[in-house]
């Protein structure tokens with residue numbers, strides 16, 4: 001986790017020109033989901049999130065687009081691969097535990113099977129620079145993940161993530177070590193008939209501190 005967090009920090013700290021090599025704008029114009037950048041610009045009045053990200057398909061492995069995968073720092077690709085492999089286990093264990101909570105003791109593979117053998121996993125590395133007018137923007141707007149499950153790796157000491165519950169925003173405390181947080185996605189909410197809820201969350205920027213996170217979005 002250390003290696004992956006420092007590799008992504010190093011990537012984001014490069015000059016824009018270097019990062020643009022992996023841009024999510026094909027030929028500088030056509031938006032595509034994968035690559036480095038920000039949201040698709042749909043109108044002149046759109047308020048963009050105060051963050052940069054790299055979005056990469058990680059699984060199935062044979063669908064990885066290596067051309068969009070940062071080459072610098074050189075540890076980036078291997079660290080991501082290693083983390084993706086470890087995440088599979090975390091995801092499987094959490095989904096099994098959820099099946100048991102749902103009373104499916106004799107079928108604890110239920111949610112794992114719903115994902116299927118060629119389930120997609122996308123890695124979204126998020127970088128939130130400090131913002132002098134943090135009261136005017138969002139690091140990431142309120143949303144819930146459309147996934148089966150998201151495994152979020154949060155860099156040590158990074159705060160700003162908030163979760164909405166009954167109309168109140170609660171801050172997720174930062175940790176003195178890198179932290180793993182699993183987040184139920186909308187597909188699981190549907191599959192479980194609402195037993196597991198997909199929380200609405202957002203990131204608020206800080207005027208002084210940056211934030212780095214990596215969301216491994218499955219399904």
Ligand SMILES: O=C(O)CCC(=O)C(=O)O
Pocket residue numbers: 124126140145152154161201202203212213214215
């Ligand atoms: O930075 C974070 O912790 C949140 C990221 C997030 O919600 C996402 O990528 O879907």
Ligand SMILES: [Fe+2]
Pocket residue numbers: 143144145201215
């Ligand atoms: Fe999210």
